[in-house]
Amino acid sequence: MIQKPKGCNDIYGKEAKIWKYVESVIDATMEKYNYNYIRTPIFESTELFHRGIGESTDIVTKETYDFVDRGGRNMTLRPEGTAGVCRSYVENKMYGDPNQPVKVYYNGTMYRYERPQSGRDRELTQFGMEVLGSDDPMSDAEVISLAVNIYKMLGLKEIKVNINTLGDKESRDMYRKALIDYFKPHISELCEDCQTRLEKNPLRILDCKVDCDNELLKNAPKTIDYLNDESKKRFEAVKDYLDILQIKYEVNPNIVRGLDYYNHTVFEIEAKVEGFGSNNVLGGGGRYNQLCSEIGGPETPCIGFASGIGRLVKALELEEVNLPITEDIDLFLMYVNEDEKKYALYLAQELRMAGFIVDTEYTGRGLKGQFKQADRLKAKYVAVLNSEDLNNNEIKIKNNKTKEEEIISLDVLIYYLDEQLNTGFEDINEEMLEDDCCGGEGHCKHGGECHCHHHE
Numbered sequence: 491m492i493q494k495p496k497g498c499n500d501i502y503g504k505e506a507k508i509w510k511y512v513e514s515v516i517d518a519t520m521e522k523y524n525y526n527y528i529r530t531p532i533f534e535s536t537e538l539f540h541r542g543i544g545e546s547t548d549i550v551t552k553e554t555y556d557f558v559d560r561g562g563r564n565m566t567l568r569p570e571g572t573a574g575v576c577r578s579y580v581e582n583k584m585y586g587d588p589n590q591p592v593k594v595y596y597n598g599t600m601y602r603y604e605r606p607q608s609g610r611d612r613e614l615t616q617f618g619m620e621v622l623g624s625d626d627p628m629s630d631a632e633v634i635s636l637a638v639n640i641y642k643m644l645g646l647k648e649i650k651v652n653i654n655t656l657g658d659k660e661s662r663d664m665y666r667k668a669l670i671d672y673f674k675p676h677i678s679e680l681c682e683d684c685q686t687r688l689e690k691n692p693l694r695i696l697d698c699k700v701d702c703d704n705e706l707l708k709n710a711p712k713t714i715d716y717l718n719d720e721s722k723k724r725f726e727a728v729k730d731y732l733d734i735l736q737i738k739y740e741v742n743p744n745i746v747r748g749l750d751y752y753n754h755t756v757f758e759i760e761a762k763v764e765g766f767g768s769n770n771v772l773g774g775g776g777r778y779n780q781l782c783s784e785i786g787g788p789e790t791p792c793i794g795f796a797s798g799i800g801r802l803v804k805a806l807e808l809e810e811v812n813l814p815i816t817e818d819i820d821l822f823l824m825y826v827n828e829d830e831k832k833y834a835l836y837l838a839q840e841l842r843m844a845g846f847i848v849d850t851e852y853t854g855r856g857l858k859g860q861f862k863q864a865d866r867l868k869a870k871y872v873a874v875l876n877s878e879d880l881n882n883n884e885i886k887i888k889n890n891k892t893k894e895e896e897i898i899s900l901d902v903l904i905y906y907l908d909e910q911l912n913t914g915f916e917d918i919n920e921e922m923l924e925d926d927c928c929g930g931e932g933h934c935k936h937g938g939e940c941h942c943h944h945h946e
């Protein structure tokens with residue numbers, strides 16, 4: 491049997507419904523903050539990620555899915571969304587739009603060739619947002635609060651925000667030197683990769699997955715002790731704005747993030763739910779003021795965040811958050827003969843277009859089997875279409891819970907279902923009703939019997 495590739499997932503059934511719900515909350519919240527949806531390619535030129543994320547990061551050295559396309563070009567499946575968004579900002583000259591900053595969000599699959607384990611996949615889905623063109627510490631605080639508020643809107647309670655700052659270039663250079671001085675005498679205690687990282691990019695030693703339990707790493711100098719006044723002031727401002735937004739956070743000097751593009755604010759949001767395991771970081775982000783210029787655009791101060799949807803769904807499950815997922819349907823239409831079947835097909839379409847969740851029989855089951863199927867689908871109402879009733883313009887409809895049955899005119903079926911199910915049909919379709927309206931005078935515009943709200 492052909493199996494899915496390692497580290498990939500099939501999402502279906504109830505889990506897929508949870509994903510769709512999570513995505514709908516993300517969309518709605520991003521919209522409130524006036525972030526616009528952006529879609530960029532799933533693969534980009536390899537160079538973008540090398541330049542953007544950093545040659546010596548784990549992601550670029552060990553985790554990218556690289557391929558040469560049929561035209562001989564080096565391509566890479568995107569391991570994250572930020573580099574592609576910046577490429578798009580620069581290539582489409584969005585920086586020239588007076589409407590700055592550009593605030594965008596995305597939701598899509600990313601690819602990282604990691605060792606698969608719980609919470610660490612090779613194909614992962616991230617949602618994220620980027621603010622391009624603002625250096626104001628207020629935008630740092632707002633991005634952090636937007637991330638937190640998405641989790642809150644979904645009902646997650648047990649989260650923790652960790653923030654830190656890497657400072658500006660001057661502070662980072664001082665810190666880099668301090669790290670080299672600190673690690674140099676202990677070089678033989680580091681893994682092979684870290685030994686080469688020492689001169690090239692000592693910051694990357696701090697997020698090494700091999701050396702992570704080494705005491706040497708834990709006692710290494712902290713960024714926060716090497717900040718110049720400007721960077722300190724900026725960090726204080728971010729914290730002030732977070733306080734105004736009443737976002738609780740902890741300053742964690744160990745957060746350095748695994749990508750090279752960051753400066754100033756960096757942050758991660760953890761799930762504090764029991765049973766999550768070590769991959770409990772729901773999302774992370776930070777400021778990256780050099781990335782756009784690194785890839786050939788103008789200097790553009792930016793801040794962003796991304797979060798794995800798989801980990802988020804797991805956190806919701808572990809916290810047993812009650813989500814408004816509909817697993818039932820409004821009505822199941824049953825039939826016996828071909829004429830009734832045709833009417834079921836037609837009626838299902840009418841009712842679906844009026845806003846109800848309707849299903850019918852597709853596999854030739856007998857009536858008994860259809861009743862069972864209605865139960866499996868958790869149908870709130872069932873109706874057995876019967877030629878005689880239909881000829882009388884009637885339908886027998888049964889509440890599948892109370893088993894109460896009623897014969898009603900087909901003309902009022904929509905209103906009947908709306909009343910029983912309380913779907914708010916009249917509100918949603920007010921315009922349509924107005925259109926069908928006789929204006930209270932009894933003459934339907936469409937020549938038939940009037941179904942408007944004047945004549946219910």
Ligand code: HAM
Binds near residue numbers: 771778793
């Ligand atoms: P990142 O920390 O590499 O940041 O990834 C963000 C989130 O994506 C992680 O916290 C995690 O939830 C999820 N994630 C990452 N790798 C995996 C994996 N292998 N399996 C499952 N989930 C995973 C970034 O990607 C940056 N682009 C964030 C950013 C946006 N910074 C500025 N703007």
